[in-house]
Amino acid sequence: MPSDSDSNIATADALTLLLHNQHALGAAIEEVTKWLAENGVETAAENAVMAMETLDTNAKAIKDAILRLRQS
Template identity: 50%
Template sequence: MTDNNQANIATADVLTLLLHNQHALAAAIEELALWARSTGSPITHGNVIGALETIDRNASAITAGIFKIRELA
């Protein structure tokens, strides 16, 4: 295995871990958004949901990038 392949594998592995962290944070934030809505803060809830949609869009692009890096390895 070449150094470049090892670097690609390491990069993809780190990005995968960061993506898992992103999913975990999004789940926690969604729980807080639901709490905000239930305590009478629908505007805050809507703002958080909008931010979570951005996280979801970016997660798809990150996942595609990880797959491309893994193909190079």
């Protein structure tokens, strides 16, 4: 059975990959938001901005969890 340390490392590694996905999704949504705004689809652009804000908030929480796991 793996130790708590091994489990923490594996969890932190998985969370790190999820964090990278958060950043990639944010970049993609940012590109779509720019296109929407440039093409007069303001409401959809505003919704996309709100989605990016949620990704940013959640990315911070994931980062904090990774740091806690790596310190234990």
